[in-house]
Amino acid sequence: MASSSYSNSPCAACKCLRRKCMPDCIFAPYFPPEEPQKFANVHKIFGASNVSKLLNEVPPHQREDAVNSLAYEAEARMKDPVYGCVGAISVLQRQVMRLQRELDATNADLIRYACNEMPPAAAFQYGRRTETGHGGTSFNQNTGFYYPSQWNDHCGDNERSGDGSM
Amino acid sequence: MTLKGGTTSACAACKYQRRKCIPECPLAPYFPADQTKVFQNAHKLFGVSNIGKILKSLDPSQHAEAMRSVKYQANVRDRFPVYGCLGVIRQLYYQIQLLEEEFHAVLAQLEMYRQHHHHHHQQHQISSLPDDVPSQLELAMAPPSNSLPFFNQVPAQPYTNVSAMPVSMQHSYSSSNNVGYSPSYMDSAENVGNNYLWIQHPFLATNSNTSSNNGSSMAIQSQMLVPNSQPEVVQDYNEIHSFIDTIDDRQSYIDSKEAYDSRSEESLKDTTQSMEHVAVNELKSAAACLSLTSVN
Numbered sequence: 363m364a365s366s367s368y369s370n371s372p373c374a375a376c377k378c379l380r381r382k383c384m385p386d387c388i389f390a391p392y393f394p395p396e397e398p399q400k401f402a403n404v405h406k407i408f409g410a411s412n413v414s415k416l417l418n419e420v421p422p423h424q425r426e427d428a429v430n431s432l433a434y435e436a437e438a439r440m441k442d443p444v445y446g447c448v449g450a451i452s453v454l455q456r457q458v459m460r461l462q463r464e465l466d467a468t469n470a471d472l473i474r475y476a477c478n479e480m481p482p483a484a485a486f487q488y489g490r491r492t493e494t495g496h497g498g499t500s501f502n503q504n505t506g507f508y509y510p511s512q513w514n515d516h517c518g519d520n521e522r523s524g525d526g527s528m
Numbered sequence: 529m530t531l532k533g534g535t536t537s538a539c540a541a542c543k544y545q546r547r548k549c550i551p552e553c554p555l556a557p558y559f560p561a562d563q564t565k566v567f568q569n570a571h572k573l574f575g576v577s578n579i580g581k582i583l584k585s586l587d588p589s590q591h592a593e594a595m596r597s598v599k600y601q602a603n604v605r606d607r608f609p610v611y612g613c614l615g616v617i618r619q620l621y622y623q624i625q626l627l628e629e630e631f632h633a634v635l636a637q638l639e640m641y642r643q644h645h646h647h648h649h650q651q652h653q654i655s656s657l658p659d660d661v662p663s664q665l666e667l668a669m670a671p672p673s674n675s676l677p678f679f680n681q682v683p684a685q686p687y688t689n690v691s692a693m694p695v696s697m698q699h700s701y702s703s704s705n706n707v708g709y710s711p712s713y714m715d716s717a718e719n720v721g722n723n724y725l726w727i728q729h730p731f732l733a734t735n736s737n738t739s740s741n742n743g744s745s746m747a748i749q750s751q752m753l754v755p756n757s758q759p760e761v762v763q764d765y766n767e768i769h770s771f772i773d774t775i776d777d778r779q780s781y782i783d784s785k786e787a788y789d790s791r792s793e794e795s796l797k798d799t800t801q802s803m804e805h806v807a808v809n810e811l812k813s814a815a816a817c818l819s820l821t822s823v824n
Contacts, residue, residue, distance in 0.1 A: 409575045416573070416609065424610045431614040435601065443582060444590050447613045448597040454620035461627040468634045475641035508600050 374401040379410060388417055392429035403436040404429075452508045540567035541576065554583055558595040569602035 372383030373390035378401050383390060389410075393401040404413055413432060420428045438447035445452075538549035539556035540563050549556060555576070559567040570579060579598060586594055605612040 407578060408573060409578055412573060412575050412578075416605075420609055428610045428612075431611045434614050435612060439582075443585055444594045445597045446601060447617065448600050451600075451613060451616055451620065454617065454624065458620060458623050458627065461624060461631065465627060465631050465634065468631065468638060472634055472638050472641065475638065475645065478645075508597075 371395050374398045375405070375410060378402055378405060388414055392417075392426055400433050403440055404432050407436040407439045408432060448508055455508065537561045540564045541571075544568065544571065545576070554580060558592070558599070566599055566603065569606040570599055573602040573605050574598060 372395065373387055374393040374395050374397055375389030376383035376387060377395060377398065389401065393404075401410075404410075408416075413429075416432070417425050417428060435447050438450070442449055537543075538547075538561065539553055540559040540561055541555040542549035542553060543561060544564065544567055555567075559570070574582070579595075582594055582598065583591055601613055604616060608615050611618070
């Protein structure tokens with residue numbers, strides 16, 4: 363096992379890779395030696411070289427965020443090799459849809475009550491408010507919805523939902 | 529690269545690696561030749577060998593689903609290089625929180641309308657009594673069985689239960705029981721009384737204490753909000769949530785949309801009952817991968 367000639371102990375990445383931890387090691391700031399499992403997971407799922415390339419493409423001030431998100435995804439994939447963190451996304455997306463439907467139904471009731479007690483013009487304005495909806499987010503509008511085929515009534519859309527356009 | 533004299537083209541994986549695509553190529557079913565970008569994303573994030581390891585560790589029946597999730601994850605990472613799927617999850621939690629808040633507000637308004645409607649209805653009934661028959665309310669007598677027993681038993685705090693009702697509604701889909709929202713169950717006065725009892729049931733000891741109601745509502749609401757408020761949940765991810773909350777990276781997510789289309793409108797076919805049942809199982813599976821143990 364390579365030993366570092368510097369005063370600082372090697373980072374978790376270099377310890378795992380059994381190499382000398384240089385001062386400009388790209389992993390060192392984000393994989394402290396006290397958290398060996400963090401790098402082990404990331405290395406197992408993504409590979410150290412891939413992580414290194416990803417970090418090099420990200421601005422330095424965002425690398426910590428990138429590493430932590432990779433660590434999160436790696437751990438999720440370790441726990442669920444089939445879906446990884448995407449399973450949680452699917453669950454949450456369905457929850458959003460269900461909540462939106464509940465909200466729409468409740469708004470419809472509210473409009474009914476409002477129409478009974480308010481002038482038609484005011485009730486129309488109230489109804490317009492409910493049509494704006496939640497507005498969506500840049501994340502969800504760009505990533506679309508993920509539906510695992512076994513959770514669909516129709517099973518023929520493996521390709522449709524898996525290509526990332528979703 | 530195509531096979532000599534053959535009609536089938538190499539899959540995207542073999543084409544990228546510039547190697548011969550054999551009939552038994554494990555990646556060929558999942559990366560057809562026309563999806564070079566998808567494979568590049570997957571290769572960039574996972575690498576061919578790691579994708580192969582994932583496939584080898586799974587039963588063949590799970591390969592398709594696993595590859596779909598791999599491709600989705602890789603594409604999201606390509607779209608959002610810093611946060612990837614974690615950013616999507618965070619955004620979804622935020623969206624759920626907003627929807628729940630709006631839902632509570634609408635329910636509160638609806639309750640006010642119902643109270644108002646019920647009050648008018650009661651006044652109409654009282655005013656329709658003959659003058660020579662004293663009101664039972666005035667005489668403080670026990671009401672007959674065909675009157676409004678539940679209404680008379682309810683304490684005169686109509687607006688304290690407003691906070692409880694959203695909690696019950698929340699409790700309905702957090703616990704996936706059948707206490708769902710029915711738009712028509714408030715039609716009669718008895719139903720109103722039943723509704724009050726139903727609302728008060730989770731807070732039987734505290735229905736006269738508004739602050740306790742709010743505390744209980746907060747306790748149940750916490751089950752539905754972002755899991756970083758749970759001490760037992762995602763202890764490995766606490767640091768992720770803490771720093772992400774301070775960073776607004778939305779501008780970097782707004783890119784051109786020609787690469788990926790949203791297909792959200794095409795799959796809204798589940799019934800409410802099946803979604804509740806599925807949601808329970810899905811939450812449990814999400815709990816398995818995210819250590820979410822309190823979502824029931």
